[in-house]
Amino acid sequence: MTIQLVNDVTAQLKPYPMEELSRIRGALVKAGKPVFDFGTGDPKIPTWSPIRDAIIKAIPQISQYPSVKGSDALRDAQWSYLTRRFGIARTNDIGIIPSQGSKEAIFNIALCLVGRSGGKKHLIYPDPGYPVYRSSAQFAGGIPYPVRVSEADGYLLKPWTLPENVQKSAAAIWVNHPHNPTGATANYQYWQELIAWCHKTDTVLLSDDCYVDIYDTKLDQNINVDPQFDSRPLTPLMFTSDRVLTFMSLSKRSGLTGYRSGMIAGDHRIVSSLLQARANFGVGSPDFIQAGSVVAWSDDDHVAERRKIFSHRLKLATPHLQNLGLIDNIPEATFYLWCRVPKSFKNDDVGFILKLAELGIITSPSSWLSEGIGGYFRLALVPGDDDTLHAMDLMTKFIKSVN
Ligand SMILES: Cc1ncc(COP(=O)(O)O)c(C=O)c1O
Numbered sequence: 225m226t227i228q229l230v231n232d233v234t235a236q237l238k239p240y241p242m243e244e245l246s247r248i249r250g251a252l253v254k255a256g257k258p259v260f261d262f263g264t265g266d267p268k269i270p271t272w273s274p275i276r277d278a279i280i281k282a283i284p285q286i287s288q289y290p291s292v293k294g295s296d297a298l299r300d301a302q303w304s305y306l307t308r309r310f311g312i313a314r315t316n317d318i319g320i321i322p323s324q325g326s327k328e329a330i331f332n333i334a335l336c337l338v339g340r341s342g343g344k345k346h347l348i349y350p351d352p353g354y355p356v357y358r359s360s361a362q363f364a365g366g367i368p369y370p371v372r373v374s375e376a377d378g379y380l381l382k383p384w385t386l387p388e389n390v391q392k393s394a395a396a397i398w399v400n401h402p403h404n405p406t407g408a409t410a411n412y413q414y415w416q417e418l419i420a421w422c423h424k425t426d427t428v429l430l431s432d433d434c435y436v437d438i439y440d441t442k443l444d445q446n447i448n449v450d451p452q453f454d455s456r457p458l459t460p461l462m463f464t465s466d467r468v469l470t471f472m473s474l475s476k477r478s479g480l481t482g483y484r485s486g487m488i489a490g491d492h493r494i495v496s497s498l499l500q501a502r503a504n505f506g507v508g509s510p511d512f513i514q515a516g517s518v519v520a521w522s523d524d525d526h527v528a529e530r531r532k533i534f535s536h537r538l539k540l541a542t543p544h545l546q547n548l549g550l551i552d553n554i555p556e557a558t559f560y561l562w563c564r565v566p567k568s569f570k571n572d573d574v575g576f577i578l579k580l581a582e583l584g585i586i587t588s589p590s591s592w593l594s595e596g597i598g599g600y601f602r603l604a605l606v607p608g609d610d611d612t613l614h615a616m617d618l619m620t621k622f623i624k625s626v627n
Pocket of ligand 1: 265324325326327328330354400404432434472473474475481485486
């Protein structure tokens with residue numbers, strides 16, 4: 225008999241989707257094939273140099289443990305961002321904690337919320353969605369509750385339609401707008417309805433806002449102090465901090481994926497407990513990363529430059545995908561395109577992406593980004609313009625040859 229040396233949750237984990245994609249990529253590189261990698265959402269755009277300079281300058285001769293709370297300078301910069309971008313006035317009702325990107329914070333929050341007040345064990349999240357929502361609930365001993373979101377519903381998760389017992393025992397709900405993988409955004413009315421539901425059912429609203437600054441440049445034409453009339457993506461923290469936590473990140477905003485920097489901001493009552501809990505996790509951000517993050521949160525121009533790059537890539541790629549009948553609408557946010565698999569592949573998204581991989585084009589199938597949704601694949605607009613066009617050309621020829 226073989227002994228299982230890890231617990232059931234660990235033993236039963238499926239490979240993390242991005243690990244699987246790196247394996248495919250590795251095989252292509254080994255075979256000497258050109259690779260067009262639309263798999264992982266990690267664009268290779270040089271980091272804005274003042275951020276790098278600040279980090280280099282801050283690397284100390286003697287390195288000591290960072291605090292969980294982070295520096296005052298960082299908090300000031302994060303506050304200044306929240307006020308500039310969302311019109312949120314500085315208040316003691318909102319607490320902020322720096323995180324090492326949002327992934328660890330998304331994972332760790334489940335450990336703090338699952339099982340709260342009278343056994344609330346469900347963690348509700350959208351499917352398709354970021355895989356850590358599910359795994360965090362599993363590791364925390366909670367009940368993961370995926371809710372299938374669809375194009376017909378604007379990919380909005382509507383928890384008021386769920387069974388009564390789930391609504392009652394929800395510890396927290398994840399939403400993610402702009403949404404990975406579909407690029408869907410949520411409007412003013414949706415946020416209001418969702419917050420009202422959270423308050424009614426005493427559910428903590430967890431808003432994964434890592435793409436909130438990655439939107440089509442055309443939305444910048446409609447900036448308004450009143451969120452009802454601002455066309456840019458919103459965060460629920462603009463409405464209330466009561467039982468709301470937002471998870472923001474410099475990964476997509478400033479391209480700092482490798483540096484690991486983000487923040488949790490929201491209900492000060494939860495944040496003060498999180499401060500204590502996180503001291504156990506050992507996730508204080510290194511001081512030199514905090515120094516670079518101060519520069520990143522304090523500037524908006526480098527982010528506008530990044531938006532221009534992604535908007536341009538959207539314009540390059542989408543006509544090809546529309547011509548092939550793989551997408552109808554162009555998303556207004558993120559750098560993702562959620563495409564239908566060509567008809568000739570029926571719903572076989574994995575079969576299709578493996579065929580694309582033979583051409584050197586790496587994409588993510590919906591089955592790996594969801595809990596059983598077939599028939600879609602995601603393109604992350606990571607490659608540069610020439611590679612994007614070249615890949616679209618290859619894909620068009622291939623699809624036309626099999627249809
Ligand atoms: C929806 C979503 N949330 C969170 C993350 C985590 O990003 P990071 O930890 O780099 O901030 C990602 C990364 O791709 C994501 O797509």
